[in-house]
Amino acid sequence: MRKMFRKPAAAAAAILVAVSLAACGGSAGSTGISAAPGSTPALSGTLTVFAAASLKPTFTELAATFEKENPAVKVSLNFDGSSTLVSQITQGAPADVFASADQANMTKLSDAKLVSGSPAIFATNVLTIVVPPNNPANITTFADLAKPGVKVVVCAAQVPCGAAAKSDEASAGVVVKPVSEELNVTSVLGKVTSGEADAGLVYVTDATTAGDKVKTVPLKLEHPTVNKYPIAAVSTSKNQEPAKAFIALVTGPSGQKVLGDAGFGTP
Amino acid sequence: MPGLGPRNRAWQYRAVPLWVYVVAAAGALFILVPLLGMVAKVNWAQFVPLITSESSLDALLLSLKTAAASTALCIVFGVPLALVLARAQFAGQRILRALILLPLVVPPVVGGLALLYTFGREGLLGKSLTVLGIDVAFSTTAVVMAQAFVALPFLVLSLEGTLRTAGQKYEAVAATLGARPSTVLRRITIPLVLPGLVSGAVLSFARSLGEFGATLTFAGSLQGVTRTLPLEIYLQRETDPDAAVALSFLLIAVAVVVVALTYRTPRLPRPAADAVPETAAA
Numbered sequence: 001m002r003k004m005f006r007k008p009a010a011a012a013a014a015i016l017v018a019v020s021l022a023a024c025g026g027s028a029g030s031t032g033i034s035a036a037p038g039s040t041p042a043l044s045g046t047l048t049v050f051a052a053a054s055l056k057p058t059f060t061e062l063a064a065t066f067e068k069e070n071p072a073v074k075v076s077l078n079f080d081g082s083s084t085l086v087s088q089i090t091q092g093a094p095a096d097v098f099a100s101a102d103q104a105n106m107t108k109l110s111d112a113k114l115v116s117g118s119p120a121i122f123a124t125n126v127l128t129i130v131v132p133p134n135n136p137a138n139i140t141t142f143a144d145l146a147k148p149g150v151k152v153v154v155c156a157a158q159v160p161c162g163a164a165a166k167s168d169e170a171s172a173g174v175v176v177k178p179v180s181e182e183l184n185v186t187s188v189l190g191k192v193t194s195g196e197a198d199a200g201l202v203y204v205t206d207a208t209t210a211g212d213k214v215k216t217v218p219l220k221l222e223h224p225t226v227n228k229y230p231i232a233a234v235s236t237s238k239n240q241e242p243a244k245a246f247i248a249l250v251t252g253p254s255g256q257k258v259l260g261d262a263g264f265g266t267p
Numbered sequence: 268m269p270g271l272g273p274r275n276r277a278w279q280y281r282a283v284p285l286w287v288y289v290v291a292a293a294g295a296l297f298i299l300v301p302l303l304g305m306v307a308k309v310n311w312a313q314f315v316p317l318i319t320s321e322s323s324l325d326a327l328l329l330s331l332k333t334a335a336a337s338t339a340l341c342i343v344f345g346v347p348l349a350l351v352l353a354r355a356q357f358a359g360q361r362i363l364r365a366l367i368l369l370p371l372v373v374p375p376v377v378g379g380l381a382l383l384y385t386f387g388r389e390g391l392l393g394k395s396l397t398v399l400g401i402d403v404a405f406s407t408t409a410v411v412m413a414q415a416f417v418a419l420p421f422l423v424l425s426l427e428g429t430l431r432t433a434g435q436k437y438e439a440v441a442a443t444l445g446a447r448p449s450t451v452l453r454r455i456t457i458p459l460v461l462p463g464l465v466s467g468a469v470l471s472f473a474r475s476l477g478e479f480g481a482t483l484t485f486a487g488s489l490q491g492v493t494r495t496l497p498l499e500i501y502l503q504r505e506t507d508p509d510a511a512v513a514l515s516f517l518l519i520a521v522a523v524v525v526v527a528l529t530y531r532t533p534r535l536p537r538p539a540a541d542a543v544p545e546t547a548a549a
Contacts, residue, residue, distance in 0.1 A: 083505045151405065156488065158505040179405040180487025181494075183502055187483065195389035196404045196487075 043242045044072035048094055050085045051077065052101035052229070053186060054125065054205055058262045059099065059250075065258075066249055073242050081184055082160065089114060089234060096237040097246055099229065101125070102160040106230040116240065119230035122251045124265035125203045126224045127164050129217040130192050130210065137198035142168075142219050145176045145199055153188050153197040156181040161188070164225040165201045171223055189214070203227070208263035228267065302519065309516050310509045317513035325491040326499035327517065333407060333495060334475035337414035341471040344415075345422035346464065350452070352423065353430035364427075371420045378416050379484025386412065387485075409486035410493050414475035421474050422467035429463025430456070469529045473522050 047066075051059045056079045063075035078085070078095070082105040089095045090112050098115075099122070100106040106119050131139050137150045145152050154176065155162030162181065169176055182188045185202050192200040193213040207216045231250055233243035249255050256266060310317070317323065352364050370378050386403050387393045396403065403409045437459065441451045457464070479497040486493040488502070496518050504511035 081505070087504075087508070153487065156502050156505075158502050178489070180489050182488055183483065183498065183505075187488075190484075191487065194383055194387060196383065196387050 042072060043070045043245060045239055045242065046074045046076055047096050047239055047242045047246060048076045048078065049097045049099070049246065050089060050093070050095040051079055051097075051099040052082045052085070053079050053184065054101055054203060055079065055099055055229070057209060058258050058264070061258050062246075062250060062255055065254065066246055069249075070242070070245065075246070083108075094237075095234045096239045096243045097231065097233055099231040099250070101229055102163075102227055103230055104160070106232065109232075109234075114235050116233040116235040116237070116243075119232035120247065120251050121228045121267040122231050122247075122255070123229040123259045124267055125205055125227045125229065125263075126219075126265065127161070127168055127201050128204045128207050128219060129199055130189065130202050130207050130214040131199045131217060132192060132195045132197075133212065133215050135215055136195075139199045139217055141217070142172050142174050142221070146174050151179045151196070151198040152176050153180045153182060153191045153200040154178045155185055155188055155201070156183060159184060160227060161185040161201070161203060164227055167225045168201070168219060168221060171225075172219070172221055203263075205263040226265070229264070305512060305515060305519075308512045310513065313509060314513050314516075317510045318517050320510070322490055322494075322499060323510070323514055323517075326494055326496045326514070327521075329407070329410070329491060329494065330476055330496040330518075331521075333410045333414055334472050336411045337418055337475040338468055338472040340411065340415040341419050341422045342464075342468055345419050345467065345471070346426065346457075348419075349423045349426035349430060349467075350456075353427045354435075367423055368420045370417045371424075375413075375417050375478065375480030376484050379413060379481035382409075382413060382416060382481065382485040404485075405487045405489065405493060407486075407492055410482050410495060413481035413485045414478045417478055417481055418471035418474040421470040422464075425467030425470060426460060426463050429460040429467075433459050433463075465529055469526060473526060476518065476522055476525075 049059065049063065059077060059079070063077055066075055067073060078088075078093075080088075082100040082102060085095075085098060086100070086105045086108045089098060089109060098106070098109060100109075100119075103119075106115070109115050110119070129139060129142065129145065131137070137144070137147075139145065139150070144150065154165045157163055157166050161184075165176075179197065180191065182191065185206055188197075188200040189202050189206050189210055191197040192202075193210060199217075204216075207214060231247050233240060233247060237243055250259075260266060318327075348367060352360065352367070383390065383404075385391045385393065386396065386409075388397055388402070388404055393403070403412065433456075438451050438455050441455050442448075446454065477497060478495070479501065482493065482495060483498060488494045488498050494502070496514060500511050500514045500518065503514060
């Protein structure tokens with residue numbers, strides 16, 4: 001037993017030392033991205049794409065397409081909440097492309113002088129009501145969410161989907177008293193698919209992804225809140241050419257087809 | 268009573284190789300430097316308004332209340348569990364111990380999901396509870412359950428260790444003098460392991476205070492009802508990083524005060540000296 005423990009312990013100690021040394025060294029900078037300077041017309045290297053969590057299915061597919069079209073490029077994807085991604089990039093995370101779920105977070109990044117060129121809107125998204133398949137609270141309209149005893153889950157107002165929910169409620173004149181204001185849209189969906197909540201407000205694309213685990217009840221608003229998704233190359237990236245090519249794929253016909261199939265609106 | 272006197276204590280072996288100090292210092296820095304990094308980020312000019320906003324105070328109050336309640340739950344269930352694991356002998360004891368300690372190693376989100384599929388409206392037990400009119404989901408009760416779930420192993424582990432090193436001599440003597448098991452437990456065992464119980468309870472409280480994943484998954488997030496301080500910090504980070512940092516500092520300060528007040532050096536209780544050869548042999 002003793003001997004078995006020795007090596008992992010030594011390895012763990014080595015990692016600790018390495019980490020603390022790196023911490024003491026301050027900003028090591030984002031080296032290690034492998035685009036050769038003076039690159040040839042054929043694209044190569046690793047392209048790192050930071051994209052909003054709601055883009056996971058579509059961007060995973062588009063990254064595979066991009067790798068097929070540019071065999072020398074490897075696309076590395078990082079999905080998270082848009083604000084988390086922005087703070088990672090401003091703290092020096094090596095991103096080449098950033099795709100945000102709202103314009104506010106893209107503005108944060110351009111305010112930090114980290115956006116190269118001007119962001120392009122490549123998709124839109126609107127909210128919808130989702131209920132468990134058996135619809136326990138019998139929700140058929142937006143106004144039903146305000147009925148007493150209905151357990152509604154929404155996003156907190158601080159995150160984009162919550163802000164959209166607030167403004168949709170205001171425009172429909174529906175006063176929803178949620179039992180929970182979740183920190184992201186995935187949690188809202190989870191509370192509905194697990195049957196904990198009677199209804200939730202999520203993006204139509206989330207409802208599409210959830211498939212038959214939820215039933216969709218349209219909001220039927222005259223002026224729904226439309227979330228616009230901007231994409232841009234990060235100004236500190238050393239991979240400007242592949243970044244531009246990837247953005248062209250997303251905003252081009254094949255990208256728009258993939259996004260449209262997933263339920264996104266066209267800008 | 269052959270305890271170690273102060274004179275004997277001086278003869279304890281205390282030499283530590285120099286290189287151990289070096290590695291230990293690196294380990295300590297690994298914990299301390301990030302804390303410093305966060306403290307350096309605190310916006311002190313706005314600190315008081317940031318932590319006294321209505322949502323912050325609601326979150327702090329809820330966190331203190333729920334952590335106290337879950338610590339009480341941990342004591343109620345953890346003490347008997349530790350006793351059974353340390354003293355009794357039965358088939359499957361090792362497996363039971365491993366399973367009880369599972370919340371220490373699985374991600375709290377997984378714990379939250381497990382609670383959801385058990386006590387949730389559609390869950391294993393939740394369905395019957397709903398029939399009885401009990402609905403835990405989205406309630407403060409759910410927060411306490413999530414915290415107790417992840418914090419219980421801390422108390423069990425700490426207390427079981429103390430029970431084992433404390434030995435059973437005094438209990439055996441009490442029993443031969445005619446004390447019944449409950450009397451032995453109350454008059455001998457518990458006072459003997461009190462330091463271990465206290466430190467276990469403090470650890471449980473601290474762990475409850477920091478609980479995030481299980482709470483989020485099982486209880487949801489609503490101001491004053493289920494949104495504890497860690498959830499509030501995560502939410503504020505979206506729009507107001509200054510507030511998130513200020514609240515993080517507050518959480519660390521509360522944890523430091525609680526731990527400093529009650530958690531001392533993990534010194535063995537006095538009679539434990541008798542058990543030392545036993546531990547060394549293990």
